[in-house]
Amino acid sequence: MADIIKNVVIIGASGNIGASIFKALVASNKFTVSVLTRPESTHIYAGDIKILQSDYSEVSLVEAFQGQDAVVSALGAAGLADEIKIIDACVKARVKRFIPSEYGSNSKNAKATALIPFFGLKAQINARLEAQEANGLTWTGIAAGPMFDWGINMGLVGFNIHTKEALIFDGGDRRFSTSNLSQLGNAIVAILSKPTATVNQYLYIDSFTASQNEILAALESTTGEKWTVTKSTTEAAVTEGQALFAKGDFSGLLLLLKANFLGEGYGSDFTKDAKLSNEILGLPSQDLTSTVRALVKGETI
Ligand SMILES: NC(=O)c1ccc[n+]([C@@H]2O[C@H](COP(=O)([O-])OP(=O)(O)OC[C@H]3O[C@@H](n4cnc5c(N)ncnc54)[C@H](OP(=O)(O)O)[C@@H]3O)[C@@H](O)[C@H]2O)c1
Known part of the structure; x- marks a missing residue:
């Protein structure tokens, strides 16, 4: 492939x-970056960024992708089903590389994709990408675990830095891989800079891999305060999460995400259940201590 x-x-x-x-x-x-948005989008970008508007019809997508080397999708759950159409339009427009909207849990793990409906959709999207290899499209998927710095504002993996509350599951000793937003950005830049080394692969990255108890110890030592700890189990989170989600209560989704990232058998410790690609991508080191120090000071990492 052209690299x-x-x-x-x-x-x-x-x-x-x-x-x-x-x-x-x-x-x-390193790149000439354009943004594809829907006509109803209201977000304002800097004047030098090229905006490509699309109603996600095939014609408009193929037209928007002309001359583009790579398409990076960061569609959320509401738009994710459109990704299949977007992939097919990439093939028609002869885009070289597609990065699907993954960025979290391990979509190669059947227990994970069965737990949350849009994770199942991510597995279907990965299958479509593999099918389109024969038609010249290449792809790279990224599992990054929960976004640590983003999630600590709302308890994604049991810690809320604003309330200093911790929800510890299953005793808190199970390790899981987690990434800061900047590490995900580093990975995407590296993948697009090294297209041959990353071709048609599902890659695993982290900022660090740690247990809830290790994270709690780092947070308490850095804040100099005891956090309020509640204990639960991921099994209870699944039961309660599914019941709430079935009623359309999205707090259930947050419980299911916790179970997925912190529970047994979801393939969330990438140092054990997969193989980290940090080295091949040349990612900087972002350990637990430096991450927690930065977040407690209110700095970005
Ligand atoms: N690992 C983690 O902790 C973590 C956390 C959150 C999300 N994620 C993953 O990251 C990916 C992106 O999630 P996100 O939360 O960033 O997504 P989001 O904010 O909900 O949506 C991303 C964008 O999708 C576009 N979009 C297209 N169709 C849409 C529709 N019908 N309704 C609303 N928006 C639509 C919008 O962009 P325009 O307005 O420009 O069209 C929107 O800004 C997902 O795969 C998600 O699972 C991972």
């Missing part, structure tokens, strides 16, 4: 995760 990627489109650049990927792509100064 230079220059023109990159990002979809979902205004989202929770897409905003930091967009920032990393632009800051790298």
Whole structure:
């Protein structure tokens, strides 16, 4: 394959995760970055960013992707089903590389994809990408675990830095891999800079891999305060999460995500259940201590 990627489109650049990927792509100064948005999008971008509007019809997608080397999707759950159509449009427009909207749990783990409906969709999207290899599209998927710095504002993996509360599951000694937003951005820049080394692969990255008890100890020592600890089990989180989610209560989804990231058998310790690609991507070291120190000081990492 031609191994230079220059023109990159990002979809979902205004989202929770897409905003930091967009920032990393632009800051790298390696690519000409354009943003694909829906007509109803209201987000304002800097004047020098090319905006490609699409109603996600095949015609408009193929037109938008002309001349683009790579498409990075950061679509959220509401738009994820459109990714299959987007992948097919990439093939028609002869885009070289597609990065699907993954960025979290291990989509190669059957227990994980069965737990949450849109994780199942991610597995279908990965299957479509593999099928489209024969038609010239290449892809790279990224599992990064829960976004640690983003999630600590709302208890994603049991810690809330604002309330200093911790919810510890199953005794708290199970380790899981987790990434800061900037590490995900680093990974995407590296993948697009090394397209041959990363071709048609599902890669695992982290900032660090640690247990809830190790994270709690780092938070308590850095804040100099005892946090309020509640104990529970991931089994209870699954039962309660499924019941709430079935009633349309999205707090159930947060419980299911916790179980998925912290429970047994979901493939969430990438040092044990997979193989980290940090080294091949040349990712910087971002350990637990430096992450917690930065977050407690209110700095970004
Ligand atoms: N590992 C983690 O901790 C973690 C946390 C959160 C998310 N994630 C993953 O990261 C990916 C992105 O999630 P996110 O939370 O960042 O997504 P999001 O903020 O909910 O949405 C991202 C973007 O999708 C676009 N979009 C397209 N169709 C849409 C529709 N019908 N309704 C609303 N938005 C639509 C919007 O961009 P435009 O307005 O520009 O069109 C929106 O800004 C997902 O795969 C998610 O599972 C991982």
